Amino acid sequence: MVQLIALGSLKTAASTEEMRTALQSSGGCSSSSCGSSEGPADLPPEVWNKVKDHPCYSEEAHHYFARMHVAVAPACNIQCNYCNRKYDCANESRPGVVSEKLTPEQALRKVTAVANEVPQLSVLGIAGPGDACYDWRKTRETFDLVARAIPDIKLCLSTNGLALPDHVAEIADMNIDHVTVTINMVDPEVGTGIYPWIFFRNRRWTGLDAAKILHERQMEGLEMLTARNILVKVNSVMIPGINDEHLIEVNRVVKSKGAFLHNIMPLISDPAHGTHFGLTGQRGPRAMELKALQDKLSDGTKLMRHCRQCRADAVGLLGEDRGQEFTMDHVPEVVAYDPEKRQTYRSIVAEERGEHLANRQDASRRLAAVDAAESVLVAIATKGGGRINQHFGHAKEFQVYEASRDGVTFIGHRKVDQYCQGGWGEDATLDGVIEALEGVRVVLCAKIGDCPKDSLSAAGIAATDDYAHDWIEAGIAAWYEATFGTAIESLTA
């Protein structure tokens, strides 16, 4: 039995053995066949080498590796109806959040401090506020400084695409092999409902003209990137009634132009954010609406389902944010890069991946042996480590998997308010959790009390702690066997 140590213990792990133990509680594989979770057996070696340490481009990698964003390029050349410029760029990040803006020199100090402290760090991204390609001088200067000081970090940027074609040659020269382009439409008529104006070639464009120019520049940039074998993730914000059905066509087009991954992000719309959509009452999609759209795209370009819509100054594993530990008032004036922790961590991860792969394969074989046709959604309470290891009442998000005889597939996450408030739970919070778990058949967690269990049951959702501390896939397979078929011995036992 693997020792269970808090996720945070990697922060202080000093020796190889401590780091290995901490990793076993904080970062294991936990999905099988989500499009973005493909492994070395499913991808050409040159592509696998690019994505295997990138937490956003590989669902599997996001259990091991961390990203950080630096907000160095605040100027923007378009207006999106879901954005208020007081906040971060909602094309990649969480709307309504203000990030700490940095100069390129400050960014270098911060990245160095994080690289020394967070062994999982593998990627530096520039993802707003503003547009990394429009505010290019600052983007370029930041990446140049960091690439010289920390040569083994991946560089990654996000853009609305309008200025992208002007910089693709430099992007390729700088070895930036991951670029995210937000593409919300391939029909400019649809674009008129999303973009009130753009600023291009020294003048402001509005209406259909603006949407046409933006569309043409996005397509040109996408083609230029893929022609240079740069991996492109396309982000699309799903806006019910405006582009939700149209995203099927967006998926078809970006796939035909070579995009590597398509990330459908739900619109987050709140009047308090002061955006056009927030103020006009435009709603975002429900979790099941998002899933229904993703399912329609399942044989299109590979889908990213594990995006957390992070802050533009996020630090850490996806789903956790250690940004507040690394604000500039915590970063030393002078900091030298020490690669040792990161190198040690990487060698441990290389070993761990083999064990986790075997576990997933075992779960798949067990499910395939069950004589049942049911396909069900299972919600997992987890602190990380690929295990069912969190109390129901402590969860701030549930990871949702689809289980059937075909295997266990990561579907996405559902954010919730924490139910347990230090010994007691609020009914209103529980109602919100139940609403967030729409479509889920069972919750697997480390512990659950009778009261929330009964309320979930009344809403048609089972909950159990019978599989506490199991690997996620193993727990799901065991529950599926117990519910729909006859359990068999683990094939790797």
Ligand code: SF4
């Ligand atoms: S590109 Fe980003 S920063 Fe610019 S308006 Fe759109 S969401 Fe806002």
Ligand code: SF4
């Ligand atoms: S916003 Fe999504 S794609 Fe960007 S770093 Fe976070 S998880 Fe990755």
